[in-house]
Amino acid sequence: MSTIVLINTSYPDKDSNSYTKLSIPLGLLSISSPLISAGFEVILIDPQIEKDYIKKIEIALKEPPLFVGMTVFMGSNILNALNLSKFIKSIDARIPIVWGGPLATSSPEICFNHSPVDYIVMGMGEKEVIKVAQKIEQGKPLNSLANVSYKDNNTIHKKPIYNFCGDIDSLEYPDLTMWKRGIYQLNYIPILTSRGCPRNCSFCYNNTFTGRKKWYGRSMQNVLNEMSFWGNYFNKKSFHFIDDNFLVNTKRACHILKESIARNYQIDQILGHLNDFKPEILNLITGYIHHIGFSIESASYKIQKLLNKIIDLEKAFGILEYFSKNNVQVITTNFMFGLPT
Ligand code: SF4
Structure with a gap:
């Protein structure tokens, strides 16, 4: 079974005085459900909860996953995503890094130009992430995917944002079992x-x-x-x-x-x-x-x-x-x- 590693990039700097209890990685939990249903193994690492998250990432990458996924939005999250992406590439530059979320969707050019991200899922990711995983698993290029932006040499290929037009009730529930400790803490x-x-x-x-x-x-x-x-x-x-x-x-x-x-x-x-x-x-x-x-x-x-x-x-x-x-x-x-x- 192929593995995908998802990392919650929303966590406070150790010196900050964040007043929020925990940031819920709902985007990652939402894509976990369809990935698991499609037969992939998902490992979720949340630095808010895992004290030694760096070690956990290193262990998870020992057997290279299909890709490492992160949600990127405004705030300290951007720096965390950037630093973690660089760290992952320093361990194994071949591991694809996939970003999604509001900032990556609205400003893919900035993300590609300032980070080692390989692919950006544009907009709601539940459907598109399955195709990303399948293409990588099959060793096929992702350039045919309608809503996945990528950088090819120095050229950024910006794709349109996913336009959801189905029945919202048909989406699976976010897989909260992946984040049990978070739920119990909240x-x-x-x-x-x-x-x-x-x-x-x-x-x-x-x-x-x-x-x-x-x-x-x-x-x-x-x-x-x-x-x-x-x-x-x-x-x-x-x-x-x-x-x-x-x-x-x-x-x-x-x-x-x-x-x-x-x-x-x-x-x-x-x-x-x-x-x-x-x-x-x-x-x-x-x-x-x-x-x-x-x-x-x-x-x-x-x-x-x-x-x-x-x-x-x-x-x-x-x-x-x-x-x-x-x-x-x-x-x-x-x-x-x-x-x-
Ligand atoms: S568009 Fe809606 S959700 Fe966004 S800030 Fe305005 S009222 Fe709030």
């Missing part, structure tokens, strides 16, 4: 109920990665089945909805919340756009969900226009006050600084 189960966003904020990775204004919501039944599946597996009733915008479809969100309440599930977090906190949503989440998040980004109308994200500040203050009065324990709002004017 003490909750992360659930991604949707992908993308129908809004069009100019800075958002969804515009490139998932497609401009595209939103794929899983059906209520599919989401609840996954909650039930992992809840039973890990013997937990605590979940976080980690969607960028859980509230896009009010009816769907209300159904999922109502059924979660009926099942006595504890939902610890939802994130949504301010305008999507409709009265029926507020009724359901008040007193039920401890952590609610939405982003303001900027109080300047000029900057908001630049970001294509107009936020009604009066409404934002009103909802913050409402959550505070109703004992929401954690309210997160994000702001951006340093934007050009």
